[in-house]
Amino acid sequence: MTSESTTARVTLSHLDELWFQVTGTRCNLTCNHCFISCSPHNNSFGFLSRTEIQKSLEESRQLGVKGYYFTGGEPFLHPEMVEILEDTLKIGPATVLTNATVLKDEWLQRLQQAQSKSRYSLEFRVSIDGFDAETNDPIRGEGTFARAIRGVKKLVHTGFLPIITATRTWKDSEDSSMLSGFLSMLKQQGYSQPRIKLLPTLKLGAEQNRSGGYTDQQRVTGEMLQDYDRSQLVCEHSRIVTTRGVHVCPILIESPDALLSNDLATAAQKPYTLGHGACFTCYQYGAICSNISTGSGPSGASA
Amino acid sequence: MSVRLALFGGIYNNYLALEAALEAAKALGVDEYYCLGDIGAFGPFPNRSFPLLYENQVHCIQGNYDDSIGNQLDNCQCGYTDPRDNYFAQISYDYTLENTNADNQKFLQSLEKEHVLEIEEQRILLCHGSPRKTNEFLWESTTPLHFLDIFFHQREVDCIAGTHTGIKWHANTSLGQFVNVGVLGRPENDSTTNVWFTTLDISRDGIQHNFHPVVYDYDRLSREMQMEGLPDEFIETIQTGRWTTCLEVLPQKERQRLNH
Ligand code: SF4
Ligand code: SF4
Numbered sequence: 001m002t003s004e005s006t007t008a009r010v011t012l013s014h015l016d017e018l019w020f021q022v023t024g025t026r027c028n029l030t031c032n033h034c035f036i037s038c039s040p041h042n043n044s045f046g047f048l049s050r051t052e053i054q055k056s057l058e059e060s061r062q063l064g065v066k067g068y069y070f071t072g073g074e075p076f077l078h079p080e081m082v083e084i085l086e087d088t089l090k091i092g093p094a095t096v097l098t099n100a101t102v103l104k105d106e107w108l109q110r111l112q113q114a115q116s117k118s119r120y121s122l123e124f125r126v127s128i129d130g131f132d133a134e135t136n137d138p139i140r141g142e143g144t145f146a147r148a149i150r151g152v153k154k155l156v157h158t159g160f161l162p163i164i165t166a167t168r169t170w171k172d173s174e175d176s177s178m179l180s181g182f183l184s185m186l187k188q189q190g191y192s193q194p195r196i197k198l199l200p201t202l203k204l205g206a207e208q209n210r211s212g213g214y215t216d217q218q219r220v221t222g223e224m225l226q227d228y229d230r231s232q233l234v235c236e237h238s239r240i241v242t243t244r245g246v247h248v249c250p251i252l253i254e255s256p257d258a259l260l261s262n263d264l265a266t267a268a269q270k271p272y273t274l275g276h277g278a279c280f281t282c283y284q285y286g287a288i289c290s291n292i293s294t295g296s297g298p299s300g301a302s303a
Numbered sequence: 304m305s306v307r308l309a310l311f312g313g314i315y316n317n318y319l320a321l322e323a324a325l326e327a328a329k330a331l332g333v334d335e336y337y338c339l340g341d342i343g344a345f346g347p348f349p350n351r352s353f354p355l356l357y358e359n360q361v362h363c364i365q366g367n368y369d370d371s372i373g374n375q376l377d378n379c380q381c382g383y384t385d386p387r388d389n390y391f392a393q394i395s396y397d398y399t400l401e402n403t404n405a406d407n408q409k410f411l412q413s414l415e416k417e418h419v420l421e422i423e424e425q426r427i428l429l430c431h432g433s434p435r436k437t438n439e440f441l442w443e444s445t446t447p448l449h450f451l452d453i454f455f456h457q458r459e460v461d462c463i464a465g466t467h468t469g470i471k472w473h474a475n476t477s478l479g480q481f482v483n484v485g486v487l488g489r490p491e492n493d494s495t496t497n498v499w500f501t502t503l504d505i506s507r508d509g510i511q512h513n514f515h516p517v518v519y520d521y522d523r524l525s526r527e528m529q530m531e532g533l534p535d536e537f538i539e540t541i542q543t544g545r546w547t548t549c550l551e552v553l554p555q556k557e558r559q560r561l562n563h
Contacts, residue, residue: 064453092447121444
C-alpha cells in the first residue's frame with residue numbers, strides 16, 4: 001500500500017499549455033524512436049476537426065490558457081492546418097511541432113501573414129536528429145534529412161525562425177560537439193541565428209523496441225517530489241486534447257489511466273498520480289516541451 | 304486631480320541611466336518613483352545605484368536578482384535554459400554578488416515582492432515578472448489577453464505593471480491594463496543605444512501610460528565595464544543596442560521584429 005504522503009500525485013497549478021494531437025498518430029514518416037509509434041497507417045488516434053478545435057479554443061479562454069501547441073503525428077497532414085493556426089493566432093500564441101517534410105510555400109506565406117496581423121507568435125519546432133543524412137536518416141528514414149532541411153529553408157525564407165529539436169540518440173557527454181555540428185550545418189544552409197533544442201528520448205512506443213523500456217525501479221515516488229519544483233513537469237501546467245478526450249500530458253496518451261475526461265475544465269481539475277516510467281524521464285530532465293531553445297527536456301510527440 | 308508615477312524596470316547596475324532617468328522624471332513633474340526590481344546585473348560598480356535610489360526615495364520591488372543577491376544564492380534565477388545564456392548570466396551574477404556591499408545586500412533582502420497602490424480609486428499592482436511568479440517572462444507576443452484577465456480577476460486590480468523581459472509593451476484587456484515598463488539596464492535590442500522608463504498618470508477617469516526614452520553616457524558605461532573586466536559581449540550590447548546574450552528566451556515575433 002502506498003500512503004498518501006508517498007503517492008506522487010501532481011495537481012495542475014494553472015492550465016498554461018493546451019495541446020492538440022491534431023493529426024492523431026498519423027505521420028508520413030515512421031521514425032524508429034517515435035514514442036507513440038506514428039506512421040502512415042497508425043490510425044489509433046484520428047484527426048481533430050477544425051470545429052472541435054474551435055470549441056476547445058473558446059473554452060480555453062475562460063480557463064486563461066497561456067499558449068497552444070499542435071502535434072501529431074505530422075500536423076501538416078491535416079487538410080485544415082493553416083486555418084486552425086489562423087484561428088488560434090486570433091486568441092493566443094501557437095507552436096507547431098513538425099517534421100518539416102511536407103510544408104508548402106503557400107501555407108507558410110499565409111501563416112506569416114496571419115502572424116503579422118496577430119499580436120501573437122507562431123513558433124515552428126522542427127525535428128531533425130542528426131546534422132547530416134548519415135546520422136539522421138537511419139533514425140528518421142531514407143531521404144528525410146534532405147527533405148527536412150528543405151523545409152527549414154522554406155521557413156527561414158518566409159521569415160520564420162524555427163526551433164530545431166534533436167532527440168538525444170547519442171551520449172549526454174557528446175552534447176556540445178553535436179550542438180556545434182548542428183550550428184555550423186544550419187548556418188551553412190543560410191539560417192544565420194539558429195535556435196536549437198536537445199531532447200532526451202522517451203522509452204515508449206517504437207523507442208522501447210529500439211533501446212529497451214523502463215525498469216520497475218524507474219518510477220517517481222512521493223518522496224522524490226518533496227522539495228522538487230513540480231512546475232518542471234508538463235502535467236503540472238498542461239493538458240492535451242485528442243479524439244478520445246482530454247489526457248494528462250502529450251506523452252502518455254496511450255495509457256488508459258491518463259485519459260482524464262471529455263471536457264477541458266474537468267480534466268484541468270483532476271490530479272494525476274505519476275505511475276509510468278516516462279514520468280521518471282520527465283522528473284530527471286524537466287522543462288519538457290517548452291519552447292526555450294537548447295534546454296534539455298524530452299520532446300512531446302516529436303513530429 | 305491626477306498623480307504621476309515614474310516606473311523604472313531593471314537597472315542592472317546601470318547607474319548612469321538611472322541618474323539620467325531620475326532627472327528626466329523630475330522634469331516631467333513626477334510625484335512618486337518606483338523600481339520594479341533587478342537593481343544588479345550586467346553593468347559595472349553595483350554599489351553606485353543604491354545612493355540614487357535612497358536619496359530619491361525610489362520605492363523598490365524585489366526582482367529575482369535582488370532576491371538572489373540579498374540572500375546570497377548561487378545564481379540569479381533569471382530563468383534562462385540555454386547553456387550559453389547561463390554562462391554569461393553567471394559571470395555578471397558572480398561579479399555583482401562579490402561587489403555589492405553588506406548594507407545594500409540587506410536592503411535587497413528586505414524588499415517586498417509586490418506592492419498594491421490605491422490612488423484616485425484605481426488599484427495598481429507592481430511586480431517584477433508576473434503577479435504569480437517573480438521570474439516569469441511575460442512577452443507581448445506570448446501573453447494572451449484572456450490569460451492576463453485571470454490576474455485582474457483574482458487580484459481585483461485595474462492595472463498591473465512588470466518588467467523582467469527587457470522589452471516594454473502595453474495592452475488593454477477586457478478587465479484592465481498591463482504594462483511592461485521596459486528596463487534602464489540595457490537597450491531593447493532595437494539597434495538604438497537608449498533605454499526606457501514609463502510614467503503612469505492616474506486619475507479617477509483612468510490610467511494613462513507613457514514610455515520615455517533615456518539617453519545616457521553609454522561610452523562611459525562601456526569604458527567602466529571594460530575596466531571592471533566584464534565580457535566584451537556585454538559591452539557590445541551597450542554600444543550597438545543589440546543583444547548578444549539572453550537571446551534564446553525571445554519568442555519568434557520579438558526576435559523576428561528585431562531581425563535576429
Ligand atoms: S509523463 Fe511527464 S508530463 Fe506526463 S504525467 Fe508523467 S511526469 Fe507528467
Ligand atoms: S517522431 Fe515525429 S516525424 Fe517521426 S514518426 Fe513520430 S510523429 Fe512522425
